Every structure is written in structure tokens, then in C-alpha cells.
Amino acid sequence: DVKVTQSSRYLVKRTGEKVFLECVQDMDHENMFWYRQDPGLGLRLIYFSYDVKMKEKGDIPEGYSVSREKKERFSLILESASTNQTSMYLCASSTSGGAETQYFGPGTRLLVL
């Protein structure tokens, strides 16, 4: 079974803090993705990575950065957290190729105060 894990299920941070969300997959997948999920908006892609050290912006990259130093690990960084970044963050991974099935982690609910 594909296993995608995220470092925290719940996180509470203060405005202005630097926040790291970690994602690890154990299936040797090339692609990894970060989404945020908000009510009424569905899932929106923040960034994705198709290889180590490679990244591409998704639909809403502003205020976020990512890091992929190892194939199995993909980190999402909020450089200076703001209240409008309070959301559910979902990580996913897939094999390479076009529109392959993405497998999701359990999500991190982030609250920025």
C-alpha cells in the first residue's frame, strides 16, 4: 500500500512565524504535490515537484515555498504565516507520467492566530 505521511495532524502558529509542513512517501514516487483545501473552494494546488530539487508553481504559490532535497520528502514552507493561510494542507504523491493517480496523506489542519 502507498503510504503518505504528514508531520502533524494539527498545528497552531502565530502570525509572522515560519512554518514547516513535512510530507514523506514510501513508494518511490517521482511526483509530489501540496494542496490547500478550503470550504467551497475544493483543493487548490500550491506547488508540485517532479524530481529531487525540481519544483513548479501551482495555482496559488504566493506566500509559500517548497523544498525537495530527497525523493521521498517534500516540505512546504510558510515564510511568514498569516491568518489567511489558516487551512487544511494536503500532500500527495504519484508516479511520473501524465495525470497519474495521486495518493494523499492525512492532512494537516493549520490555524494561524
Add this chain to the structure above:
Amino acid sequence: AQKVTQAQTEISVVEKEDVTLDCVYETRDTTYYLFWYKQPPSGELVFLIRRNSFDEQNEISGRYSWNFQKSTSSFNFTITASQVVDSAVYFCALGGGYQKVTFGIGTKLQVIP
């Protein structure tokens, strides 16, 4: 640009009723993939099905069935004899010949005992 429309934001049914979740998509790609995911209250998206644009055969898996109609750009999902455990948010998604996938906003299904 790709677009996925799930017009039903919330549906309530009584247990054992059949329910159909609608999904309409827009794409200019000739090769594309359609997905359905289930998100139970625990939060993790669970993959249900992936279908490519060249395969219009309907699919049945237990109580779940999918109806793909290219002529109407629809990929509807039916649950037969619904159960309380089917209560979740269901997402339809569309991918082209690249890694990015576009998700609909989701349909929240509540099955009442």
C-alpha cells in the same frame, strides 16, 4: 484551461437509498483522465477510480458505479443502497497529459440512518 463542476454541494439521503453524484468537466485535451476520491471525516482523500478518455465503458465496483459520457462531458458516480459509512465529501477530478490535476469543489454526502 481545465474545469470540473460539481453542482451539488450537499446531498442528504436516507440509508439504503441510491444516490448519484454529478460531475461535469471541460477540457481541450483529447487524452485526459477522470478521477473520483472520497474524503471521510478523518480527512484523508481515498482514491476510488481513474478512467481515461478512451474508455467509455461504465464501471461497477460493489455498490459503486460510474457512468462516463463523453457526449455530455460527464462522469457521474452512483452509490447503490447507501450506508452511513458512505457519508463523506466526494471529489471529482480531471487530469491531462501532464502531472497537474484539477479538482472540483466536492459534494458532501450525508447518509441518514
